[in-house]
Amino acid sequence: MLSIMPTTQAVVRTDAGLAAELRVGVMRLRRRLAGERHPDNDLSLGQMAVLGLLLRRGDLTIGELARLERVQPPSMTRTVTCLEELGNVTRRPHETDGRVVVVALTEHGREVVLADRKRRDAWLAVQLTHLTAEERDALRRAAPILDRLSQAD
Incomplete structure (x- = not known):
């Protein structure tokens, strides 16, 4: 046939x-x-993405966070407010422009994101052991390309 x-x-x-x-x-x-997220983690994927950005890039303004996450500033303000209420981030006025808010990761927020990453990375590392050396090499080459694609406009 x-x-x-x-x-x-x-x-x-x-x-x-x-x-x-x-x-x-x-x-x-x-x-x-x-x-595979940590069972004690009730944060949304969007909230975790904000914590991850702050961990990787350091303190950021609400506008920068909104741009990087491709959401509107009012949405990011709501996300940051929730994260602040849970003790994951703090806010402070910008040093030179009092109209701008800078968001910083707290130690608690850092622990949350690192525990979550550790658990998911461990799961993925185990799955990688089931691949051939050639497949893992292909993924090593593909990882930066996938990251670049994720940041494209």
Whole structure:
């Protein structure tokens, strides 16, 4: 019987096919990693993303956080307010512009994000052991490219 549907390998050879396969694979991995979050962590993925940004980049303004997370400043203000109420961040006025608020990670917030990352990284490290050396090398090469894609406009 002749198949009308092209094979997955044939589809992935096209840019559109590669885009579809990447979308599905990345979405499934994201869901799987989200399921591996620390059981005591009730923060949303958006809130965790803000904590992660503050850990990586240091203190940021609400506007910078909103731009980096691609949300509107009022939405980011609500997220930061919730994180502040939970003791994960603090706010202070900008040193030269009192109209601007700077957000800083607290020690508690740092512990939350590091514990969450440790758990998910451990799960992923175990999964990587099931891959061949060539597959792991391919992922090492792909990781910076995926990161660059995630930051594209």
